[in-house]
Amino acid sequence: MLGVAVYVEGRLWRMRRPGNPGKRSLRAAGQVWMLCQLQIPLLVGLKPSWKKLGSRCVSHLSGAMRLVQFHPKESAAEPRIGLEEKDGGDVVDLNAFDPSLPSNMRAFLEGGDAALAVAKRAQVSAQHVLPRSKVTLLAPVTNPDKVICVGMNYVDHCLEQNVKIPKEPIIFSKFSSSIVGPYDNIIHPAESEESDAMSHVAGFTVAHDVSARDWQMQKNGKQWLLGKTFDTFCPLGPALVTKDSISDPHNLGIRCRVNGELVQNSSTSQLIFKTEALVAWVSKFVTLYPGDVFLTGTPPGVGVFQKPPIFLKRGDEVQCEIDELGTIRNKVA
Template sequence: MLVPVSRTLLSNLLQNHKVVSQISRSMRLVQFQTPNLSGPHLGLEEKVGGGVINLNAFDPSLPKTMREFLEQGETALSVARRALESKQPVLKRSEVTFLSPITFPDKVVCVGMNYVDHCREQNVPVPKEPIIFSKFGSSIVGPYDEIVLPSNSKEVDWEVELAFVIGKKGKDIKATDAMAHVAGFTVAHDVSARDWQMKRNGRQWLLGKTFDTFCPLGPALVTKDCVADPHNLKICCRVNGEVVQNSSTSQMVFKTEDLIAWVSQFVTLYPGDVFLTGTPPGVGVFKKPPMFLKKGDEVQCEIEGLGTIVNKVV
């Protein structure tokens, strides 16, 4: 005997199935170390703030760096999905040291003035084209690593940012095709020496942005299928527990697709390339009076669904 099913119930069942399927495919990729393992390893953070599945233990043929993992594309991702679904043993969070989810990228692409509310804070017009600069890859550190104040700067500032990582090589990429080139999203802290950025070195931004330890990333590279809308996430920064930045990625002027299309006009994008997409208002240089980081400060950068990075200033 067939039992009639209401449209509402059927809709709910289909929606639940869609949610379960989405969760089953979602991955939080990490690079980590432990005292008992030599060198970096690839893992999966089981949930935000959770333990870690050792992907290299699940399949020793997998590479041990994220960049090489991404270069293998869907082949490597399918192995990681199997590991996630196979109920592998989980290392306790206290047992591992989290590295940046991506290290030694070919490029770190940064975007300036990319939040409408940040432009308003400075009383400047919204850019008509993306403002692109860079950091050196050597500035990248892990999500819980220390930020080292340089001896030749007195104006070191915080900037929470949404970052995305390229997963597929491309050049002259159309905006409509851009998301196919994204591996996932993570949290970034674009630490900035304002004196070097705004007053010295001809006011070019590079040196002020690229001191060692000035680019904490992590804790996980959250695959794009896990992020329903990267341009509608809460984003905030706290210094010593006080909220100093509080906005939404919906304020971004140029979205992920726009940035990939724009930058790939000029350069080829490679797996592992990192994009820092700009910061919302509330940075220290525009406070009255200006406020800069000092030794002993703790900075927390958090983005909804992606996680939190915590950096002590030394």
């Protein structure tokens, strides 16, 4: 895909509301899924030798510990890391036990075995214990890099839908803004407005939404996530151009070349949903944060719809350009 990427700026904001890895081509699109299901989450903190896990992940969780994030009920302080003595029990304040520990779970897990060793010492120390009535538990992790979900992973759930048991994990995702605490309200979504959407847009840039078409269209239940989310599949740049620097973001020439050959040539005037409409629509479902990016769509000419289809291969160079925004060039390695 070749498309305009829209950056969100300002404060935390929500609109007002009453196979074959070689088969990769260019296209942008999006879908909104609303699912309601019980999930047993897994926090990545295990086996740093596993492919693509961070080098500082926790290698083992020895001993029984119930790690929590919390804040004191009478305080608006930043979240703290603690240990729940038992389900529903009092909480050991790990940051009070060792002030050098991070105060959020993601950073704590990045501390690996050393951080867990401190937690273990605090657990047996019987120090800095806060009565449960004095703390509010938050979600164990509130700022994960990604929330990866598995669908149709219970035999009886497949049976009640009368669908075949999948042969591979069916993956979908949630945004981190969907996370709330263990006792927080679930907010029923309402309507949003477009009137001031553009005032929350910081600027525009060029995006290349690379797709693995076999994964997107044929595998994994034909869900789009995995086919769109391989590492390196979203080049952006070369700059964030502020909106006051652009004559009209909805009337810009947009082009893509593969190995110098023009394969896409259109204008952002062809967009069906303009920036304001997209921001308003998405904000019905999720909170938008500073730095969030919208990839707004792609013009015609994508490889999968050529006759015969054309797919990127190693050594190809893709050049994406949008008038007034710039050009990005990426080789397939």
